[in-house]
Amino acid sequence: MRTESKRRFLSKAAVALACVGGLASSTALADEHVLILLDKTGSMGGTSVPGLTRLQVAKARIDGYLQIIPSVPTKYAFWTFDNAGPTQVINFAANATPAQISAAVNATTLGGNTPLAGSVCSAVDALINFLPNQFHTKRVYLVTDGDENSTPALNQCAGTWSVGVWPTLDVGSWQAKVRNKACTGDANSAGPCGVFVPPYPPGLTLVADVDFLFTDNIPLQGDYEGREPGEGQTVRVPYEAAPSAATEVPFFSGLAQATRGRYAGVTQKTPATQATPLPGDANLDGCVNVTDRTQVLSQYGQKVPVGTGADFNRSGVVDTGDYQTVVNNFGRGCTTLSE
Structure with a gap:
């Protein structure tokens, strides 16, 4: 994946996460x-x-x-x-x-x-x-x-x-x-x-x-x-x-x-x-891309069946860790930027 494209993605990711961050629970976990x-x-x-x-x-x-x-x-x-x-x-x-x-x-x-x-x-x-x-x-x-x-x-x-x-x-x-x-x-x-x-x-x-x-x-x-x-x-x-x-x-x-x-x-x-x-591949198509980011954002803060879809860390809630997993692996498995 091109460096400039990934930079634009990460910039958008930061803004999007800031917008939905209020949905996450403030309860401290063990x-x-x-x-x-x-x-x-x-x-x-x-x-x-x-x-x-x-x-x-x-x-x-x-x-x-x-x-x-x-x-x-x-x-x-x-x-x-x-x-x-x-x-x-x-x-x-x-x-x-x-x-x-x-x-x-x-x-x-x-x-x-x-x-x-x-x-x-x-x-x-x-x-x-x-x-x-x-x-x-x-x-x-x-x-x-x-x-x-x-x-x-x-x-x-x-x-x-x-x-x-x-x-x-x-x-x-x-x-x-x-x-x-x-x-x-x-x-x-x-x-x-x-x-x-x-x-x-x-x-x-x-x-x-x-x-x-x-x-x-x-x-x-x-x-x-x-x-x-x-x-x-x-x-x-x-x-x-x-x-x-x-x-x-x-x-x-x-x-x-x-x-x-x-x-x-x-x-x-x-x-x-x-x-x-792949870690971060929410839809299991072999490519970590915008589709996976969108799925995480659409479910952010929601309870889901453990380990399914965007719940990569198996907490039962789509959270910041799941989002960061997509960011860290963005572009893996993809052959073109349009994927």
Whole structure:
């Protein structure tokens, strides 16, 4: 993008933001603690969107998230998991910058088996026990392909696969325990989400964001395959999926919704601009331009579904951070000035 064109855009942006600034809430928000939890297990080496593995897509999604301007001061931690449990790559005490977290994410290589349940529960423990007596929003950002298979039997969140589908999860299943841990802080306490059991203080909030990278053996609405029941005959019937796989989409999306987080599913059929979205690209057309700025301004100060449209920083409100994200990335992905 030409420097002069971008200068004109930024000048208009400053004026526009000043005009709508009065719409934003003046209420001070608490700091946020974000623990990014990346699945680096062997299955993440499988193909995601054409030309990219699931791990590559996961890295791109996390990198884009780290370039978004948060609504409030934010501390970051970064963990990976494989084999017997999580690896604490960067903890909150390091006071790492988004750039440092991004570098660690991009240095991640594939590992072994998938202790998904135990790793999520360990991440929740780390979040709710970091500065536990202060009021902070806690967010676990999980990027995974969901194939739990190696959480140690004595782990607090170990369990069988649930036959029941969210929200009717089998008691003692790993899904039920992860749900309980994220909602109440106790893997065995099935209380309502957002009501943490003692010793955690009243008002503690934990948000679960989930990017679920899965293959097309999990059917989506409207997906069909051809079968030949007899010679010369072909019928269209819904795709079948393994019983365990069919429970994963409702589980991860349900967990995110119950904790007021954001869920995103990525398959081999997901358009590239949605699979690895640019920060600031509100309409997901692969170009951050005037259209995205206009969308932010039209929604500025409004409550929206978390992480949708112009709510890049997942606060549930289109705010200054979202606007600044467009400004910082203006022109990315665009081939002409008219886009």
